[in-house]
Amino acid sequence: MSLPYILIALLVLAVAGYIVGRGKALSSAGGDSRELHSLPGYYGWNVVVSILVPALLLLIAWLIIQPIVLDSQVSSKISEETIAASSLDLIMSDVVRVAEGLDLAVSQGVMSADMASSIRTELTDVRSRLGEIGVALGSEVTAETLRAAQTYRSISGTGLLLRSIAVLAAGLIGFAVGVMRTNKDFRARNVVETVVRYILIAAASIAILTTVGIVLSLIFNTVEFFRLYPAADFFFGLTWAPSFGGGSELGIVPLIWATMYISLIALAVAVPIGLFAAIYLSEYATSHVRAVAKPLLEILAGIPTIVYGLFALLTVGPLLMNVFGSGGALGVSWMSGASSVFTAGAVMGIMLIPFVSSLSDDIINAVPQAMRDGSLGLGATHSETVKQVILPAALPGIVGAILLAASRAIGETMIVVLGAGAAARLSMNPLEAMTTVTAKIVSQLTGDADFASPEALVAFALGMTLFVVTLGLNIVALYIVRKYREQYD
Amino acid sequence: MTDTTLTPPSGKTSAPTPNKITSILELDPLTKKRNAAEARFKLYGIIAIGIGLFFLVALLWAILSNGLGAFSQTFVKVDVPLNQQQIDDAEKSVVKTSKYRAIIDDAFAKELAGANITTEMSAKDLQKLFSSGAAATVRDYALANPDKVGTTVTFELIASSRVDGYLKGRVKREDLAEDKNLDAAHLDLVDQMKSAGLLEKRFNWSFITGTDASDSRPEQAGIGASMIGSLFMMLVVLFLSLPIGVAASIYLEEFAPQNKFTDLIEVNISNLAAVPSIVFGILGLAVFIQFMHLPQSAPLVGGLVLTLMTLPTIIISTRASLKAVPPSIRDAALGIGASKMQSIFHHVLPLAMPGILTGTIIGLAQALGETAPLLLIGMVGFIASNFPDGVAAGFFSPNSAMPAQIYEWAKRADPAFYERAWGGIIVLLVFLMTMNIIAIILRRRFERRW
Amino acid sequence: MNEMPNFEQAKTMTESKISANKVQVYYGDTHAIKDVDIEIQPRSVTAFIGPSGCGKSTFLRTLNRMNDTIDICRVEGSIKIDGENIYDPKVDPVQLRAKVGMVFQKPNPFPKSIYDNIAYGPRIHGLSRSKAELDEIVASSLQKAGLWEEVKNRLDEPGTGMSGGQQQRLCIARAIAVSPEVILMDEPCSALDPIATAKVEELIDELRENFTIVIVTHSMQQAARVSQRTAFFHLGVLVEEGLTEDIFTNPKDKRTQDYITGRFG
Structure with a gap:
C-alpha cells in the first residue's frame, strides 16, 4: 500500500x-x-x-x-x-x-x-x-x-x-x-489539550530543527570537502580556478574580496541615502509627505532580487559601459563588460536603501521626544538637534542596522549572479568583473555537478563560510539593536 | 573635550557676557549661518528621498519599457492549402516538420506573389522570417482537424524573433551586420509585407499561457508553465507555513514558559529571518534531495524550502498580531471558565486572524519572488517546457518557477529572451502587487484599534 | 557684534518682561487657549497653576515657540518679550529660544557627558571663543545650579547616570549656560522625590535674582513656596492673575477659590 x-x-x-x-x-x-x-x-x-x-x-x-x-x-x-x-x-x-x-x-x-x-x-x-x-x-x-x-x-x-x-x-x-x-x-478535554500543546511545541521547534538542518548539512559536506581538498588551500588560496576534470584551485580569497568589495559599494550607496531619507522622513517631513514617500521607498524593498539582477545586467551595466567602456562617453576603456563589481554594488545599494531607511527610521523614532525638546528648547536648530543629540543617541541602533544591511549584502545572490560576473579576480578596479561567494555557490551546485567531487562540495564550504559570517553579523547586530531598544524602554 | 580638573570660576559667579544682538527681530550672523546649515541639511534629506524615488522610477521605467514588448507578438498571415497527399508524405518522413516547412514555403511564395511583392531570396532565406515553430503549428492543426484537410486554411504563423524585434524597434538595421540570421533584404521585405497587411502585431496570449521554448525560438517562449510551478509551490508554502507558523506563534506568545528552551527558539527564529536565502537552498539540496531523496526540481521541494524560509517572517508577524489582542479578552474568557486553550482558539485567534493573514500574504509574496534557493534544488533550466498533467505531477514532476524562469531567460545569449525576461518580471510584479494590495485591504478593513 | 542698546536695558527694568495680548492657540480644530492677556514681571517667579488639560503648559510653550514643532498647532494674538513680538515673521525661533530657555517635566539630559550636556548650548550658539571660556561657562552654570560640588570630579561621566534630581538640576544648568533672560519650567519637579524637589525649589528661588522665571506646576503648595505672582488657568482661559499671596488668600474668582480649596483639580 x-x-x-x-x-x-x-x-x-x-x-x-x-x-x-x-x-x-x-x-x-x-x-x-x-x-x-x-x-x-x-x-x-x-x-x-x-x-x-x-x-x-x-x-x-x-x-x-x-x-x-x-x-x-x-x-x-x-x-x-x-x-x-x-x-x-x-x-x-x-x-x-x-x-x-x-x-x-x-x-x-x-x-x-x-x-x-x-x-x-x-x-x-x-x-x-x-x-x-x-x-x-x-x-x-x-x-x-x-x-x-x-x-x-x-x-x-x-x-x-x-x-x-x-x-x-x-x-x-x-x-x-x-x-x-x-x-x-x-477528562477528554485535558488529554486533547495536552496533545495540542505538544503539537504547538513541535511547530515552534521547527525553527531549531531548521537551524540544526542547516548546520548539519553544511558541516557534513564541508568536512567531506576538506577530506578531498586541504583546508589551508581553501582559506588562503589566492586563485579560484575550478575544473571538473580535476586539478582545481579552490582558494576562497578572491571570492571573499569581491564579496566585501561589492558589499562596501552597496553600503556606500545605501547608507547615506537611506540614513538621510530616514532623517528627513522622521524629523522634517509633514505627515502627508511621509504618508506618500515612505511606502513608495518601501516598494523598493518589496521588489524581488531577480528584478534587481536583471536591472543590473541589462540596464545599469550597459549604461556604465556607455560611460566607462571603450568608445564610451569618457573616452576611456576601463570597463570591458556590463558586469562589474560596481554594477552589482550600485544596484544592491539601491535595493538596500529602504532596508537602511526603515530600520533607521524606527531607531530615530525610538529616541524620546524629550531629547528633541531639550535640544530645541535650548535654541538648537533642528539639524543641530539631529546631528548632535539624536544621531549620537541613535548611533548604536544605526550601527546595528548597518550591520544587518551588510549581512544582507554579503548574502545577496541574484544581483551578483547576474551583475557581477563569473570570473574570480583579485583586483582593485571596481569596473572589472569579479565573482562572489554566493555566485559561486550557485554555479558549483547547478549543472551536471557530481556531488562527490571537490568542485561541487566546495559550495558547501563556501556556504558554511557565508553562514558563519552572516550569522556573526546578525547576532552582533541584533544584540546591539536590542540593547539600544532597552535603553529607551 | 571633557576636563575633569576644571577649576571653579574665581570669585563671584560672573555670568558670561556674550556680545551678541539681543533684539530677536534681527538675525545675528551666526544665526544666519546656522540657518543656512539647517537648510542644507534639510536639502540633503530631500535629495536622498529624491534619489530613492528616482531609482524607483528608473527601475519601473526599465521594466515597462523593456518588458511590455513581450506582450505583443508579430504574426504572418499565410493561406496554406492543406492537401492530404502532402500531409501523408510528411508524416512518413523522418524529419516531419521539414516537409511542413516546405508546404509553408510554397504557400508563402504564393502569398507574396498575390501581394505583388517580388523578392530574390531563396525559400531557405525566406524561412528565416518565420519562427522555427511555425511548421509544428501547421502540423498540429492538420492532425487535429482532419476535416479541414483538402481546404485552404489561413494561418497566422509566428514571425521569427528578429522580425518581431524589428517591428518593435528592438532590432535596428545597423545591428544586422553582426547578425547571421537576417540581413537588410529581409527587412525590406518585412517593410513591404507590413504595408501589404501580411504582418499583424497583436496581444501575445501565448506568452502568458505558454511554456518555455528552446534557445532558437525565443518568440515562442512563455511563462505559463512556470507560473503553474510557482502556484504549486505557493500551495505548499501556504498549507505548511500558515498552520505551522500560527501554531508556533501561539506556543511562543501564549504558552511558552520563560526558560532556556524558549530563548533558544526565539534566538533561532530571529536569526533564521536574517540567514541569506541561498543557505536555505543548500539546506534543501542536502536534506530534501540528497538525504530524503525527494525528486529534484519538484515544486514540492521548492515549496518546502520556501516554507522554511518564510516561517520566521510569518511567525514574527503572527506574534505581533496575537500580542495586539488585549489581555482583557483572554481574562474575560478565562473568567467564565474556559480553558486556556479554549480562550485562545475561540477568542484570541479569530481576533488576530486578519493580522495573521496579512502577514502570511506578505510572507507568500516574499517567497514568490525568491530565486536563489530554487536554483540549488534544480528548479531552473530548460524544464518548464511542459505543463504538468495532473495535480500529483504538479507537485512532483520537474518544473520551474516564475523568478527562476526569468533568470533562465536572462542567462540566454539571444537578446530576444531579454524581452521575455522583462515581460516575465511584469507578470511576477502583477502577482506581487495583487497580493500586497489584498494584504493592505485586509489590514484596512479589519484592523482593530483597541 | 553690536553693543547692547541702553534703552533696551532700561525698558527691561521698568516694564514687564513678557506681555501677552489676546493669545489664542488652536490644535487643529480645538481651541486650546482663549484670549489670554498676561504681563510677566522681570526677575521674579511667575507660577501657572490649574487643573490638568487647562492649557497652562500649552501657553508656556507658546512663550518660546516650542509649539512650532507641532504641525497642527496655530497661535494668534501677540506675545511680546522686551517689546518685541516673538511671532513676528522676522523672528527666528532659534534665536528666541536662546533668550527664552526651557526646562521640561521629565529630566532629559542628553546621552553625553555632564560637561557636554552643559557645553551643548554655548557651543551651538557660539558663546565661547576658546576652550577656557567654555570651561568657565560650564563651571559657572553648574555652580549657579548648585550642582558644582556634586559633579566637579566626574564631568566626563554620562549625564544619564545621575539621580533624577541631579538630572533635573543638570537640565537647569544646561538652560542657564546659554545665559537666557527668561527660563520656562514645565512642571520641573513632577518626576522628582520630595528631597530633590526641595533642592530644585531652592534653586529656583536663587535664580530669580538673575532670570525671569515662569513655572508651570501642578502643586499649589509649590506655587505658593516659589512664586511671587500666580496665574490660574481653567479650560484654556486665564481666570485670574496676581500676587501669589492674594491668589491664595483672597481669590477674586469663584473658580479660583474652588480650585484652591480642592473642589476640583
Whole structure:
C-alpha cells in the first residue's frame, strides 16, 4: 500500500473513531451531555488523537529508518572493487534508478513482476528495455547493479508491506484503547489539550530543527570537502580556478574580496541615502509627505532580487559601459563588460536603501521626544538637534542596522549572479568583473555537478563560510539593536 | 573635550557676557549661518528621498519599457492549402516538420506573389522570417482537424524573433551586420509585407499561457508553465507555513514558559529571518534531495524550502498580531471558565486572524519572488517546457518557477529572451502587487484599534 | 557684534518682561487657549497653576515657540518679550529660544557627558571663543545650579547616570549656560522625590535674582513656596492673575477659590 493510501486509510479510521468516541461518551452519560466531564466533541477528538498519534509517529519513523536499512543492505551487495572504481553514492543512485525503472516497467505492464525480479543482464539489454518506457540510464547496467537493484526492490517491497500492516495495526490499537478509555468521567478535554500543546511545541521547534538542518548539512559536506581538498588551500588560496576534470584551485580569497568589495559599494550607496531619507522622513517631513514617500521607498524593498539582477545586467551595466567602456562617453576603456563589481554594488545599494531607511527610521523614532525638546528648547536648530543629540543617541541602533544591511549584502545572490560576473579576480578596479561567494555557490551546485567531487562540495564550504559570517553579523547586530531598544524602554 | 580638573570660576559667579544682538527681530550672523546649515541639511534629506524615488522610477521605467514588448507578438498571415497527399508524405518522413516547412514555403511564395511583392531570396532565406515553430503549428492543426484537410486554411504563423524585434524597434538595421540570421533584404521585405497587411502585431496570449521554448525560438517562449510551478509551490508554502507558523506563534506568545528552551527558539527564529536565502537552498539540496531523496526540481521541494524560509517572517508577524489582542479578552474568557486553550482558539485567534493573514500574504509574496534557493534544488533550466498533467505531477514532476524562469531567460545569449525576461518580471510584479494590495485591504478593513 | 542698546536695558527694568495680548492657540480644530492677556514681571517667579488639560503648559510653550514643532498647532494674538513680538515673521525661533530657555517635566539630559550636556548650548550658539571660556561657562552654570560640588570630579561621566534630581538640576544648568533672560519650567519637579524637589525649589528661588522665571506646576503648595505672582488657568482661559499671596488668600474668582480649596483639580 503506498503512502497516500495509508494516509487515507488512517483518515477514514480517524473519522470513524471520532463518531464512535463521541457516541460512546454520550451513551455512557445516558444521552445527557451535561453529565460529561468534557464537551462530547472532545471525546471524539480523544479517539482521533489516540489513533493518529501512534500511527503517524510510527509512519514517520519508518520513513526515516527504512531507507537507511535499505541502503546498508543493498550496498553490502556491491563489491569493494566496484566502489573503488567509482563511488558508492554514484553506484547507489544508479541502483535506485534501475530499481525505479523496473517498478515503472511493471506498473506499465511492459514487464511482468516475475520478469523484473529475474532478468539477467546476460540475457536482456536492460538499458534499452528501460529506455523504451522513458527511463534514461547514463551508463550500461552491469550485472552487479541489476542484482543490487533487484535486492533493493525486494527489500523495499517487503518493507512497504510491513509498513502498511504496522501502521494500520497501530491505528487500530489506538482506536481500541481510545474507545475503551471513553466514559463520562474521562477528562477528554485535558488529554486533547495536552496533545495540542505538544503539537504547538513541535511547530515552534521547527525553527531549531531548521537551524540544526542547516548546520548539519553544511558541516557534513564541508568536512567531506576538506577530506578531498586541504583546508589551508581553501582559506588562503589566492586563485579560484575550478575544473571538473580535476586539478582545481579552490582558494576562497578572491571570492571573499569581491564579496566585501561589492558589499562596501552597496553600503556606500545605501547608507547615506537611506540614513538621510530616514532623517528627513522622521524629523522634517509633514505627515502627508511621509504618508506618500515612505511606502513608495518601501516598494523598493518589496521588489524581488531577480528584478534587481536583471536591472543590473541589462540596464545599469550597459549604461556604465556607455560611460566607462571603450568608445564610451569618457573616452576611456576601463570597463570591458556590463558586469562589474560596481554594477552589482550600485544596484544592491539601491535595493538596500529602504532596508537602511526603515530600520533607521524606527531607531530615530525610538529616541524620546524629550531629547528633541531639550535640544530645541535650548535654541538648537533642528539639524543641530539631529546631528548632535539624536544621531549620537541613535548611533548604536544605526550601527546595528548597518550591520544587518551588510549581512544582507554579503548574502545577496541574484544581483551578483547576474551583475557581477563569473570570473574570480583579485583586483582593485571596481569596473572589472569579479565573482562572489554566493555566485559561486550557485554555479558549483547547478549543472551536471557530481556531488562527490571537490568542485561541487566546495559550495558547501563556501556556504558554511557565508553562514558563519552572516550569522556573526546578525547576532552582533541584533544584540546591539536590542540593547539600544532597552535603553529607551 | 571633557576636563575633569576644571577649576571653579574665581570669585563671584560672573555670568558670561556674550556680545551678541539681543533684539530677536534681527538675525545675528551666526544665526544666519546656522540657518543656512539647517537648510542644507534639510536639502540633503530631500535629495536622498529624491534619489530613492528616482531609482524607483528608473527601475519601473526599465521594466515597462523593456518588458511590455513581450506582450505583443508579430504574426504572418499565410493561406496554406492543406492537401492530404502532402500531409501523408510528411508524416512518413523522418524529419516531419521539414516537409511542413516546405508546404509553408510554397504557400508563402504564393502569398507574396498575390501581394505583388517580388523578392530574390531563396525559400531557405525566406524561412528565416518565420519562427522555427511555425511548421509544428501547421502540423498540429492538420492532425487535429482532419476535416479541414483538402481546404485552404489561413494561418497566422509566428514571425521569427528578429522580425518581431524589428517591428518593435528592438532590432535596428545597423545591428544586422553582426547578425547571421537576417540581413537588410529581409527587412525590406518585412517593410513591404507590413504595408501589404501580411504582418499583424497583436496581444501575445501565448506568452502568458505558454511554456518555455528552446534557445532558437525565443518568440515562442512563455511563462505559463512556470507560473503553474510557482502556484504549486505557493500551495505548499501556504498549507505548511500558515498552520505551522500560527501554531508556533501561539506556543511562543501564549504558552511558552520563560526558560532556556524558549530563548533558544526565539534566538533561532530571529536569526533564521536574517540567514541569506541561498543557505536555505543548500539546506534543501542536502536534506530534501540528497538525504530524503525527494525528486529534484519538484515544486514540492521548492515549496518546502520556501516554507522554511518564510516561517520566521510569518511567525514574527503572527506574534505581533496575537500580542495586539488585549489581555482583557483572554481574562474575560478565562473568567467564565474556559480553558486556556479554549480562550485562545475561540477568542484570541479569530481576533488576530486578519493580522495573521496579512502577514502570511506578505510572507507568500516574499517567497514568490525568491530565486536563489530554487536554483540549488534544480528548479531552473530548460524544464518548464511542459505543463504538468495532473495535480500529483504538479507537485512532483520537474518544473520551474516564475523568478527562476526569468533568470533562465536572462542567462540566454539571444537578446530576444531579454524581452521575455522583462515581460516575465511584469507578470511576477502583477502577482506581487495583487497580493500586497489584498494584504493592505485586509489590514484596512479589519484592523482593530483597541 | 553690536553693543547692547541702553534703552533696551532700561525698558527691561521698568516694564514687564513678557506681555501677552489676546493669545489664542488652536490644535487643529480645538481651541486650546482663549484670549489670554498676561504681563510677566522681570526677575521674579511667575507660577501657572490649574487643573490638568487647562492649557497652562500649552501657553508656556507658546512663550518660546516650542509649539512650532507641532504641525497642527496655530497661535494668534501677540506675545511680546522686551517689546518685541516673538511671532513676528522676522523672528527666528532659534534665536528666541536662546533668550527664552526651557526646562521640561521629565529630566532629559542628553546621552553625553555632564560637561557636554552643559557645553551643548554655548557651543551651538557660539558663546565661547576658546576652550577656557567654555570651561568657565560650564563651571559657572553648574555652580549657579548648585550642582558644582556634586559633579566637579566626574564631568566626563554620562549625564544619564545621575539621580533624577541631579538630572533635573543638570537640565537647569544646561538652560542657564546659554545665559537666557527668561527660563520656562514645565512642571520641573513632577518626576522628582520630595528631597530633590526641595533642592530644585531652592534653586529656583536663587535664580530669580538673575532670570525671569515662569513655572508651570501642578502643586499649589509649590506655587505658593516659589512664586511671587500666580496665574490660574481653567479650560484654556486665564481666570485670574496676581500676587501669589492674594491668589491664595483672597481669590477674586469663584473658580479660583474652588480650585484652591480642592473642589476640583
